[in-house]
Amino acid sequence: DAGVIQSPRHEVTEMGQEVTLRCKPISGHNSLFWYRQTMMRGLELLIYFNNNVPIDDSGMPEDRFSAKMPNASFSTLKIQPSEPRDSAVYFCASNPGQGSYNEQFFGPGTRLTVL
């Protein structure tokens, strides 16, 4: 298995532009997580899905952020409009599913820079 796949790996954009980050979880994994990592705030959970359904989006910082999981093999995190303070590394992670004492497998991350 290729592991969790994220794209793009790097994104540089200007303030006000829309940014879409993409994630493909490990095949057969039913839970998917979006994290944001910065030096100041550490590793923050933004939102997670079980069986494609959003379970907890309390970490989404504001309405500019939205996430979808239209099927079991694809999820997007969208920022519109983007701001410089959104600059961070965004990780997607997956694990087999609710209630499982299993590792969360992280993707390689997307490094976002908003100028």
Next chain:
Amino acid sequence: GENVEQHPSTLSVQEGDSAVIKCTYSDSASNYFPWYKQELGKRPQLIIDIRSNVGEKKDQRIAVTLNKTAKHFSLHITETQPEDSAVYFCAVADMIKAAGNKLTFGGGTRVLVKP
């Protein structure tokens, strides 16, 4: 919600010495305690985990201890080597409740092993 505190934030040790990182948590229902290692520019990866029915677990040079009464757990690295230099994150979850595979991460400890 769950609150996880991790100390110290940075730790410098001489090669061959031991390193200890401590975490405390607030939710007594938490029952799963993994540790993740993140090397510079890489993704977090699970290195060891422990469940609430176990007090200690070892894997070669790393060990984790859990005190459920006091709500704290620790990571111990013995005979440290330069490749142990990384950021280490503790995490906590309640795997029994309905949406239970959400992890709450500590703030991270940057470990530097000096040769």
